[in-house]
Amino acid sequence: xxxxxxxxxxxxxxxxxxxxxxxxxxxxxxxxxxxxxxxxxxxxxxxxxxxxxxxxxxxxxxxxxxxxxxxxxxxxxxxxxxxxxxxxxxxxxxxxxxxxxxxxxxxxxxxxxxxxxxxxxxxxxxxxxxxxxxxxxxxxxxxxxxxxxxxxxxxxxxxxxxxxxxxxxxxxxxxxxxxxxxxxxxxxxxxxxxxxxxxxxxxxxxxxxxxxxxxxxxxxxxxxxxxxxxxxxxxxxxxxxxxxxxxxxxxxxxxxxxxxxxxxxxxxxxxxxxxxxxxxxxxxxxxxxxxxxxxxxxxxxxxxxxxxxxxxxxxxxxxxxxxxxxxxxxxxxxxxxxxxxxxxxxxxxxxxxxxxxxx
Amino acid sequence: xxxxxxxxxxxxxxxxxxxxxxxxxxxxxxxxxxxxxxxxxxxxxxxxxxxxxxxxxxxxxxxxxxxxxxxxxxxxxxxxxxxxxxxxxxxxxxxxxxxxxxxxxxxxxxxxxxxxxxxxxxxxxxxxxxxxxxxxxxxxxxxxxxxxxxxxxxxxxxxxxxxxxxxxxxxxxxxxxxxxxxxxxxxxxxxxxxxxxxxxxxxxxxxxxxxxxxxxxxxxxxxxxxxxxxxxxxxxxxxxxxxxxxxxxxxxxxxxxxxxxxxxxxxxxxxxxxxxxxxxxxxxxxxxxxxxxxxxxxxxxxxxxxxxxxxxxxxxxxxxxxxxxxxxxxxxxxxxxxxxxxxxxxxxxxxxxxxxxxx
Numbered sequence: 001x002x003x004x005x006x007x008x009x010x011x012x013x014x015x016x017x018x019x020x021x022x023x024x025x026x027x028x029x030x031x032x033x034x035x036x037x038x039x040x041x042x043x044x045x046x047x048x049x050x051x052x053x054x055x056x057x058x059x060x061x062x063x064x065x066x067x068x069x070x071x072x073x074x075x076x077x078x079x080x081x082x083x084x085x086x087x088x089x090x091x092x093x094x095x096x097x098x099x100x101x102x103x104x105x106x107x108x109x110x111x112x113x114x115x116x117x118x119x120x121x122x123x124x125x126x127x128x129x130x131x132x133x134x135x136x137x138x139x140x141x142x143x144x145x146x147x148x149x150x151x152x153x154x155x156x157x158x159x160x161x162x163x164x165x166x167x168x169x170x171x172x173x174x175x176x177x178x179x180x181x182x183x184x185x186x187x188x189x190x191x192x193x194x195x196x197x198x199x200x201x202x203x204x205x206x207x208x209x210x211x212x213x214x215x216x217x218x219x220x221x222x223x224x225x226x227x228x229x230x231x232x233x234x235x236x237x238x239x240x241x242x243x244x245x246x247x248x249x250x251x252x253x254x255x256x257x258x259x260x261x262x263x264x265x266x267x268x269x270x271x272x273x274x275x276x277x278x279x280x281x282x283x284x285x286x287x288x289x290x291x292x293x294x295x296x297x298x299x300x301x302x303x304x305x306x307x308x309x310x311x312x313x314x315x316x317x318x319x320x321x322x323x324x325x326x327x328x329x330x331x332x333x334x335x336x337x338x339x340x341x342x343x344x345x346x347x348x349x350x351x352x353x354x355x356x357x358x359x
Numbered sequence: 360x361x362x363x364x365x366x367x368x369x370x371x372x373x374x375x376x377x378x379x380x381x382x383x384x385x386x387x388x389x390x391x392x393x394x395x396x397x398x399x400x401x402x403x404x405x406x407x408x409x410x411x412x413x414x415x416x417x418x419x420x421x422x423x424x425x426x427x428x429x430x431x432x433x434x435x436x437x438x439x440x441x442x443x444x445x446x447x448x449x450x451x452x453x454x455x456x457x458x459x460x461x462x463x464x465x466x467x468x469x470x471x472x473x474x475x476x477x478x479x480x481x482x483x484x485x486x487x488x489x490x491x492x493x494x495x496x497x498x499x500x501x502x503x504x505x506x507x508x509x510x511x512x513x514x515x516x517x518x519x520x521x522x523x524x525x526x527x528x529x530x531x532x533x534x535x536x537x538x539x540x541x542x543x544x545x546x547x548x549x550x551x552x553x554x555x556x557x558x559x560x561x562x563x564x565x566x567x568x569x570x571x572x573x574x575x576x577x578x579x580x581x582x583x584x585x586x587x588x589x590x591x592x593x594x595x596x597x598x599x600x601x602x603x604x605x606x607x608x609x610x611x612x613x614x615x616x617x618x619x620x621x622x623x624x625x626x627x628x629x630x631x632x633x634x635x636x637x638x639x640x641x642x643x644x645x646x647x648x649x650x651x652x653x654x655x656x657x658x659x660x661x662x663x664x665x666x667x668x669x670x671x672x673x674x675x676x677x678x679x680x681x682x683x684x685x686x687x688x689x690x691x692x693x694x695x696x697x698x699x700x701x702x703x704x705x706x707x708x709x710x711x712x713x714x715x716x717x718x
Contacts, residue, residue, distance in 0.1 A: 004392045008399050011599060019386055019394055026382040033363045033677070035378055037558040037604065040367050040680065073432040073560065074581055077595040081579035109580055194596055199396040201432065201560045201598035218577050220440030221468055222433055236436040237553055239560035239598065240370060245396065318392070321399065 005343040007333040008321025009152050009296060010174070011194040015338045018198075018248045029244075037241045041234055049247055050232070056250035060258055061176075063183050063206060070205040070225070071233040071243050076173045076192040078223075079203065080106040083169055083188060084113035085219045087143050087211060095119045095142040095166070099130055099158065100151025101327065102171060107146070113216065117142070122156060129288040133162055142166045144187055144211075150175035153325045154286065155293035155332065161185050167211060174295050176204070177253055177337060179263045187211050193242060195295070196337045198249040201242035253337065262337050269335045269344045270294040276348045282355045298324060298332045306358055307331055317350050364702040366692040367680025368511050368655060369533070370553040374697045377557075377607045388603075396600045400593055408606055409591070415609035419617055420535075422542050422565060429564040429584070430592040430602050435532045435551040437582075438562065439465040442528055442547060443472035444578045446502050446570060454478045454501040454525070458489055458517065459510025460686065461530060466505070472575065476501070481515060488647040492521055501525045503546055509534035512684045513645065514652035514691065520544050526570060533654050535563070536612055537696060538622045546570050552601060554654075555696045557608040560601035612696065621696050628694045628703045629653040635707045641714045657683060657691045660717075666690055669713055676709050 006013035029036040030045055039046050054069045063069060072078070083106075088094060093115045096107040099122045110116055119136040123129050138145070145164040148171045150157040157175065162168070167187025176191035183189065188207045194200035205225070212226050221227050227235055253262065274292060277283040277299050285292065285299045301307045307330060311323045324330035333347060365372035388395040389404055398405050413428045422428060431437070442465075447453060452474045455466040458481045469475055478495040482488050497504070504523040507530045509516040516534065521527070526546025535550035542548065547566045553559035564584070571585050580586050586594055612621065633651060636642040636658050644651065644658045660666045666689060670682045683689035692706060 002392075003386075006393060006397055008397075010596065011397055011399060013397050014394065023382055023385040026385065027362075027378055033361075034365060034679075035373065038365055038367075038370055038372050040370060041559065073434065073437070073598075075432065075595040078433070078579070078581050081581065085579075112577055192596065199600050200400065200596045201601055216577065218471060218575070220437070220444075220582070222437050222440065223579070236434040237369065237551065237559045239432075239601065241558050241600065241604075242560055242598065245600075320393075 002318070004318035004320050005346055006320050007335070007339070007343075007347065009325070009332060009334045010336075011200050012196075012334060012336045013338050014198065014245075014249065015252050018245070018252050021248055022245060036244045039240065041237050041240050046240060049244060050234075050238075053243055053247040053250060056247065056254065057204065060250060060253060061181070061183055061206075066209050067183060068207050068209060068212075068225075068229045070207065070228050071238060071246075072203050072205055072228060073201065073239050075200070075203055076102075076171055076190060077105070077109075079171070079190040079205065080109035081113070082223045082225070083144075083146070083190075084110040085223055086213070086215045086225045087167075087169070087188070088114040088216075089143075091115065093117065093139050093142045095139050095145045097130075097136070097145070097147040097162075098122065099148060099156050101153045102151055102173075103146070103148040106148070106171060110146070114143070119145070127288040128154060128156055128286055128291065130156070130158060130291055138164065140165060144169045146170075149181075150178075150293050150295050152293075152296045152334070153298075153328050155296035155298040156287055156291050157293035157295070158291065167208065174336075177259055177262055178266050178295055180259050193246050195334075196249075198245035199242050201239040202246060204246075265341065266294045266335065266337070269339060269341055270297060272341070272344050272348060273297050273333060273335070276351060280355055282359045283351065295336055296332055296334050298328075298330055300330045304329065309358075310354055313354060314350055319347055319350055361677070363677035363679045364705055365679050366694070366698070366702075366706065368554075368684070368691060368693045369695075370559050371555075371693060371695045372697050373557065373604075373608065374611050377604070377611050380607055381604060395603045398599065400596050400599050405599060408603060409593075409597075412602055412606040412609060415606065415613065416563060419609060419612060420540070420542055420565075425568050426542060427566050427568060427571075427584075427588045429566065429587050430597060430605075431562050431564055431587060432560065432598050434559070434562055435461075435530055435549060436464070436468075438530070438549040438564065439468035440472070441582045441584070442503070442505070442549075443469040444582055445572070445574045445584045446526075446528070446547070447473040447575075448502075450474065452476065452498050452501045454498050454504045456489075456495070456504070456506040456521075457481065458507060458515050460512045461510055461532075462505070462507040465507070465530060469505070473502070478504070486647040487513060487515055487645055487650065489515070489517060489650055497523065499524060503528045505529075508540075509537075509652050509654050511652075511655045511693070512657075512687050514655035514657040515646055515650050516652035516654070517650065526567065533695075536618055536621055537625050537654055539618050552605050554693075555608075557604035558601050560598040561605060563605075624700065625653045625694065625696070628698060628700055629656060631700070631703050631707060632656050632692060632694070635710060639714055641718045642710065654695055655691055655693050657687075657689055659689045663688065665717055668717075672713060673709055678706055678709055
C-alpha cells in the first residue's frame with residue numbers, strides 16, 4: 001500500500017525512515033528488551049537519549065553554549081504564558097508583533113502578566129502584508145519583543161529576523177529547522193514538535209541564560225525555567241516517547257544535510273507551488289510575495305463550493321489535510337521538512353487536472 | 360529474545376499485546392495509511408479515538424455523568440498547581456494529608472495559592488503508619504481535602520477512601536484502575552499515564568462539574584479546567600500518541616476483566632511478595648500491614664552493600680528496575696497492572712536464591 005501524501009498543518013507527516021525505525025525498535029530499544037516507552041526517564045539509556053537529542057539540536061541550529069535547551073510538555077500554548085511569567089516583572093513591558101492568529105493568542109495570554117504593546121499588525125489591503133520595521137512602535141523599555149516568524153493559518157512568514165534592541169522571543173513551532181535562523185539574535189525560541197520535530201507532546205525551548213530570573217511568585221514550579229534548567233527538563237517524568245521520536249527526526253534532518261539542505265528543499269517546494277498558483281487565475285494566494293510562507297501555502301478557488309469539492313477530490317487522490325483552518329476557510333498545503341518535492345509535484349498535477357475540469 | 364521483567368516505578372512495563380498492536384499499526388492506523396502520530400488532533404479519526412478513550416475510562420471506573428474527563432499534558436506535577444489554582448480563591452483554605460514525598464510536594468506547591476493545613480502526617484515509629492482519621496485536624500472551611508492514595512517511594516497506601524465532608528482531591532497516578540475506587544466520593548481525581556495508563560505524556564483529570572469555577576486571574580489558560588472542558592481537552596494540540604497508547608491500555612484492561620480482575624490480580628501479586636518477605640528476616644518491609652501498598656513493595660536487605668549486589672544480580676537475571684528511589688534507597692518492586700503473577704513468582708524465586716547465597 002502506498003502512503004497518502006499528508007499536507008496537514010500538524011500533527012504533520014513524518015519521514016518513512018523515522019517511522020520504520022520506530023516500528024522496528026518498538027519492542028526492543030537499544031537491546032534493553034523493552035520499548036523506549038517502558039524505560040525510566042532517569043535510566044542511563046534515556047539520559048543518553050536526552051543528551052544526544054540536545055546535542056543534535058545544538059549542532060543543527062548552531063546553538064551557542066550560553067543558551068539552555070529544554071524539552072517541556074504542554075505545547076507552544078503553554079509557552080504563551082510561561083514566557084511572560086518568567087521574563088516579566090511587576091509593571092514591566094513587552095512588545096508584540098501581530099502577524100496572525102498565533103501571535104494574537106500569545107498576546108492575549110500575556111496581557112494578564114504585564115503592560116503589553118502591539119508594535120504593528122498584519123495589514124490586509126490588496127494583499128496580506130506586514131508593515132516595514134521603520135513603522136513599528138517599539139518600546140525601548142520592553143523586557144522582550146515577541147513575534148511568530150511563521151503564521152500557519154494564512155501562511156504569513158517573516159524570512160528575516162527583525163533587528164531589535166531588546167531580547168527577541170520567537171514561536172518557531174511551524175518553522176524551526178526550516179531555514180537558518182541565527183540563534184544568537186534571539187532571547188527565547190520555542191517550538192512544539194508536531195511539525196518539524198516529530199510528534200505532538202513535547203516542546204523545545206531554547207533560552208539564553210541571562211534571561212533566567214525569579215518569576216512571579218504565583219508561577220507554577222513546572223513553569224519556572226530555572227527549575228527546568230536545573231533539572232535538565234527532568235523535574236518530573238518527561239514525555240519520553242515524544243523525545244525519542246524527536247531524536248529520530250533530528251537524526252533524519254542531519255542525514256538529509258541539515259538546515260542548509262532543508263532550506264533549499266523548502267524553497268524549491270514552495271516556489272513550485274506558488275509559481276503554479278500565480279500562473280492561473282483559478283487559484284489565488286492572498287499574501288504579499290515577500291511575506292509568503294514556505295511552510296504553509298494557502299489559496300482560494302473561485303467559490304466555496306469548488307473549495308469543498310477540491311478537498312474531497314484531493315482526498316480521493318490520496319492528497320490529504322488540504323482543508324484550510326476552520327476560522328479562515330480556503331485551501332492550505334503545509335510543506336514541512338518531511339514533505340517531499342514529489343509530494344508537491346503530485347499536488348500541482350492534481351491542481352492542474354482539477355482546474356481543467358472546473359475552470 | 361524473551362523480555363526482561365520490568366519492576367520500575369514508572370515509566371512502567373506495558374502488556375506485550377499493547378506493544379504488538381502499537382507496532383503493527385505504526386505505519387498504518389485504521390486504514391488511514393498514516394501513523395496515528397501523523398493524524399490531525401481535529402480529524403474525525405482522532406476525535407473518535409478521544410471519545411472512545413473517554414468512554415472506556417468512564418466504563419472501567421463507572422464515572423458518573425456529572426464528572427468531566429480531561430486528557431492533559433504536563434504530568435501529575437502540573438496538577439499540583441492546577442488543582443489549587445482552580446479550586447481555591449483569595450484567602451481560602453485546603454487540607455492536605457501527608458503520607459509521603461508526593462503529597463508533600465503537592466502541599467509545597469499549593470502553599471502559594473491558599474491557606475493550607477496538614478491534617479496528619481505519616482508516622483515512623485516501629486513501622487510506617489498513618490494516624491487514624493479520628494485524629495486528623497480537619498478544617499470544615501477547607502475548599503478541598505487532598506491526599507495521595509498510594510505513595511510510591513516507600514509503598515504506603517490507603518486502601519479505603521477517607522470520609523470527608525469537603526470535596527476530596529486524589530493523586531491516583533500510581534493506583535488508578537488498580538482497585539475499585541468509588542468516583543462519587545471524589546471531587547477531583549488525576550493520574551499521569553506512565554504506570555497503569557500507558558506511556559508518559561498525558562494525564563487523566565476527572566473533575567466534578569460543580570468544582571469548575573473562575574480560577575485566579577493569573578492562571579494560564581492551559582491551566583483553566585473550564586477552558587479544557589469547553590474544548591474537550593483540545594484547546595491546543597493534545598499529546599495524540601500518548602492518548603492512543605492509553606486507549607490500547609484501557610482496552611487491554613477491559614479485556615482482562617476490568618477493575619475487579621485487576622484488583623484480584625494485584626492482591627494476589629502483592630500477597631505473594633509480602634508473604635515471602637515476612638517469612639524471612641533477611642528481607643524487611645517497614646510499612647504497617649494495613650498501609651502496605653499493592654503497587655510498590657519496598658524492602659531492605661541486611662546491608663546497603665547487599666542491596667547494591669541484589670540489584671546487580673537481579674538485573675543479570677533479567678529482573679529490572681528494582682533499585683529503590685534515590686532519596687530512600689533500598690529495594691522497590693513496582694507491581695502495576697501490567698505486571699504478571701509469573702513476574703512476581705520469578706522475583707520471589709530470585710530472592711530465595713539470593714537469600715540462600717548471602718544469609
